[in-house]
Amino acid sequence: MLTASSMLKPFALATLLLAGTLPATAQNAPTKVKIKTKTKGAAATPTTPDLSQTYAALIEPAGLRAHLTVVASDAFQGREAGQPGQKLAAKYLVKQFAEIGLQGPVTGSDNPYLQHFQLARSIYAPGGYLKVGGQRYDYLSDWFSYGPMPSPFLTETASQPVFAGFGVEQGAYSDYVGLDVKGRDVVVIMGEPQDERGRKLLKPLGRKADYWDSGLRKAALAKAHGARSIFLMTFAPADAFRKQTAQLGESLREPAFSLPDPGPEIVDTVAENIPPGIGVYYTSQDMGLALAGTTMNGLIDYVRALSRAGRPVPAGFQAPTAAIFLPQTQQPLTTENVLGFLEGSDKKDEVLVVSAHYDHLGVKHDTIYNGADDDGSGTVGVLALAKAFAQAKKDGHGPRRSILFVLMTAEEEGLFGSEYYTAHPVLPLASTIADLNIDMVGRTDRKHSAKKHFVCIVGSDKLSSELHSINEAANRDYTHLELDYHFNVPGEPEHIYYRSDHYNFARRKIPVIFYTTGEHADYHRATDDVEKIEFDKLAERAQLVFHTAWALANREQRIVVDSNKP
Structure with missing residues (x-):
C-alpha cells in the first residue's frame, strides 16, 4: 500500500504547524463506525453443484x-x-x-x-535555495517539497510570484479572479478563509468539512490555472519550521518518482495525492511572508478584511521578484x-x-x-x-x-x-x-x-x-x-x-x-x-x-x- 508518508505527510505537517495559530473552528462530529458481522447460516441445498463454491x-x-x-x-x-x-x-x-x-x-x-x-527517478542535490528581498532561504531548512515531481528550477530561475490568498475556489468564491498565474509561482496561505466569528466561509464539499485544509488540493487547483509551482505558507516561525523539517529527516531526501507520460488529464475533485506537473513546496512563516511581500501585520490586515467582506479582497501588497534554485539528478527507469x-x-x-x-x-x-x-x-x-x-x-x-x-x-x-x-x-x-x-x-x-x-x-x-x-x-x-x-x-x-x-x-x-x-x-x-x-x-x-x-x-x-x- 502507498505509504502515508509519501502521500499524506504534507497534511500532517501542515496540521502540526498550524496548530493553535488560527482561530478555532468547530470540529466535525464523530462518525459512528459500523462494522457488520455476518452470521454463518446454512445455504439452501442446490439442485446442481454450486460452481462458485467448487472453484x-x-x-x-x-x-x-x-x-x-x-x-x-x-x-x-x-x-x-x-x-x-x-x-x-x-x-x-x-x-x-x-x-x-x-x-x-x-x-x-x-x-x-x-x-x-x-x-523518472529524481534525487534532490545539495545547495537548493530561494532568494527574495535580499534574504536567502535554504532548501530543507526554510522550505521543502514532497512527492513525485521533477524540479522546475534546475538552474537559478527568476520568478515573479503571485499571492493568491488562501488559494481556494468554490462557487462564486475564487482567489484566482483577476490573477494571471500561467507559468508562474503561486503563494497561498494554509488553512481556509473564515468570517469574523472564526467560522469557515465555504460550505463543506460533499462530506468533507476540511476540504480546503488540504495543501494538495490547493496545488491541484493552482495547476488547473496553469501555475508552475505553489508555495504553501505555514504559520510556523523559522525555528519551529526547521525543527519540524529536521524531524522528517531522511524522508525528505528520498528519491522522488514521476510519470513522464501520465496520459489524458483527469479533473479530480477529491484528489488526495500530489498532482503531477507542478512543484509543491511548504514554507516557514518567515519565508512565506517574504515571498508574498508583506509582514505578519500586513497579512493579518488582509485576512481581517477578507473576513469582513466574506469574499476575496485585494491584498494591498505586492510579491517581489525572487530567484529559485533546486537542483536534482534525474534518471529514467523502465518498469512494467x-x-x-x-x-x-x-x-x-x-x-x-x-x-x-x-x-x-x-x-x-x-x-x-x-x-x-x-x-x-x-x-x-x-x-x-x-x-x-x-x-x-x-x-x-x-x-x-x-x-x-x-x-x-x-x-x-x-x-x-x-x-x-x-x-x-x-x-x-x-x-x-x-x-x-x-x-x-x-x-x-x-x-x-x-x-x-x-x-x-x-x-x-x-x-x-x-x-x-x-x-x-x-x-x-x-x-x-x-x-x-x-x-x-x-x-x-x-x-x-x-x-x-x-x-x-x-x-x-x-x-x-x-x-x-x-x-x-x-x-x-x-x-x-x-x-x-x-x-x-x-x-x-x-x-x-x-x-x-x-x-x-x-x-x-x-x-x-x-x-x-x-
Missing part, C-alpha cells in the same frame, strides 16, 4: 504459501520499481500466468504479458505491469479487472524489504484467483465476462502502475465493469483480535450500490467474514481510499472494491516477512474476492453506476 475451494493456504515464499524472498530484492528485483518478480509472474493458461493481452510489447512504461487475460463467453466484450501491486520498497541501507504482506499477499491472491477461474474455464464453466488480472508496478512510488494502465488501457475502460483490488490481506492489524476472521472493505458503495450488495451477499452466502467498514467512513483520517491502485479506476468512474486488513507493526519495515503471514485467513479473504468476482462475471446485467460519494 473458490481451489484457493488454499498451501498454494498461497508456495508462491509467496518465492515472491517475498531475498532473491527478489524487495521488488522496487525499475530495479533488478522487480524484473525478476515480473518474470516469475509472467511464467505463472502463462502456465495457468491466461493470454498475454498487450500488443506492441516484446512480451504480451508485460506493459512497459517509463518513470504484468497482465493476464481470461476471455469470457457470451459477454466477453465486458471486462472485470482483478488487481494487486507486486512492487515493494527494495533495498535500503543494505537491508532487503521483502513486503510479504505489502503486497505479496495481494499478488499471490491474484495468482490463486486466476488459477481458479482458469480451471473453471478448462472444465467448461468459464466466466461469461472476460477477466483481466493485473499485477501493478510502482504503486509504492505513487500509484503509477495503475495510473499508467488506466490512461493506456489494453482493453477499453468503457467496457470495464469494476476493479477488485487486493492490497495487504495476510495479517491482523492492531485494531482486531488475532481470533477475528475479518477483512476491511473500502469503496464498495461509492460508485455502485449493486457492487456493494453483491460483495455483502457473497460474504453472507460463503465466507462469513466480519466485514469492517471503518476505512470507508467520511473523513477517515488515514485516507485509505486514496492509497492503492483501485483509486485510479474509481477516479475514472469505474466501480471498485479495495480489500485490505490495514497496517500492522511491520508495515513498511524490513520485518514484513513470510513467516508472519496468516495463510488460512489470506485464503478466506481471497475466496471472498473470488465469489464476488464470480457473481460479477456471470450475472445477466452489468452492474450500475448509480452513486458518486466523495
Whole structure:
C-alpha cells in the first residue's frame, strides 16, 4: 500500500504547524463506525453443484504459501520499481500466468504479458535555495517539497510570484479572479478563509468539512490555472519550521518518482495525492511572508478584511521578484505491469479487472524489504484467483465476462502502475465493469483480535450500490467474514481510499472494491516477512474476492453506476 508518508505527510505537517495559530473552528462530529458481522447460516441445498463454491475451494493456504515464499524472498530484492528485483518478480509472474493458461493481452510489447512504461527517478542535490528581498532561504531548512515531481528550477530561475490568498475556489468564491498565474509561482496561505466569528466561509464539499485544509488540493487547483509551482505558507516561525523539517529527516531526501507520460488529464475533485506537473513546496512563516511581500501585520490586515467582506479582497501588497534554485539528478527507469487475460463467453466484450501491486520498497541501507504482506499477499491472491477461474474455464464453466488480472508496478512510488494502465488501457475502460483490488490481506492489524476472521472493505458503495450488495451477499452466502467498514467512513483520517491502485479506476468512474486488513507493526519495515503471514485467513479473504468476482462475471446485467460519494 502507498505509504502515508509519501502521500499524506504534507497534511500532517501542515496540521502540526498550524496548530493553535488560527482561530478555532468547530470540529466535525464523530462518525459512528459500523462494522457488520455476518452470521454463518446454512445455504439452501442446490439442485446442481454450486460452481462458485467448487472453484473458490481451489484457493488454499498451501498454494498461497508456495508462491509467496518465492515472491517475498531475498532473491527478489524487495521488488522496487525499475530495479533488478522487480524484473525478476515480473518474470516469475509472467511464467505463472502463462502456465495457468491466461493470454498475454498487450500488443506492441516484446512480451504480451508485460506493459512497459517509463518513470523518472529524481534525487534532490545539495545547495537548493530561494532568494527574495535580499534574504536567502535554504532548501530543507526554510522550505521543502514532497512527492513525485521533477524540479522546475534546475538552474537559478527568476520568478515573479503571485499571492493568491488562501488559494481556494468554490462557487462564486475564487482567489484566482483577476490573477494571471500561467507559468508562474503561486503563494497561498494554509488553512481556509473564515468570517469574523472564526467560522469557515465555504460550505463543506460533499462530506468533507476540511476540504480546503488540504495543501494538495490547493496545488491541484493552482495547476488547473496553469501555475508552475505553489508555495504553501505555514504559520510556523523559522525555528519551529526547521525543527519540524529536521524531524522528517531522511524522508525528505528520498528519491522522488514521476510519470513522464501520465496520459489524458483527469479533473479530480477529491484528489488526495500530489498532482503531477507542478512543484509543491511548504514554507516557514518567515519565508512565506517574504515571498508574498508583506509582514505578519500586513497579512493579518488582509485576512481581517477578507473576513469582513466574506469574499476575496485585494491584498494591498505586492510579491517581489525572487530567484529559485533546486537542483536534482534525474534518471529514467523502465518498469512494467504484468497482465493476464481470461476471455469470457457470451459477454466477453465486458471486462472485470482483478488487481494487486507486486512492487515493494527494495533495498535500503543494505537491508532487503521483502513486503510479504505489502503486497505479496495481494499478488499471490491474484495468482490463486486466476488459477481458479482458469480451471473453471478448462472444465467448461468459464466466466461469461472476460477477466483481466493485473499485477501493478510502482504503486509504492505513487500509484503509477495503475495510473499508467488506466490512461493506456489494453482493453477499453468503457467496457470495464469494476476493479477488485487486493492490497495487504495476510495479517491482523492492531485494531482486531488475532481470533477475528475479518477483512476491511473500502469503496464498495461509492460508485455502485449493486457492487456493494453483491460483495455483502457473497460474504453472507460463503465466507462469513466480519466485514469492517471503518476505512470507508467520511473523513477517515488515514485516507485509505486514496492509497492503492483501485483509486485510479474509481477516479475514472469505474466501480471498485479495495480489500485490505490495514497496517500492522511491520508495515513498511524490513520485518514484513513470510513467516508472519496468516495463510488460512489470506485464503478466506481471497475466496471472498473470488465469489464476488464470480457473481460479477456471470450475472445477466452489468452492474450500475448509480452513486458518486466523495
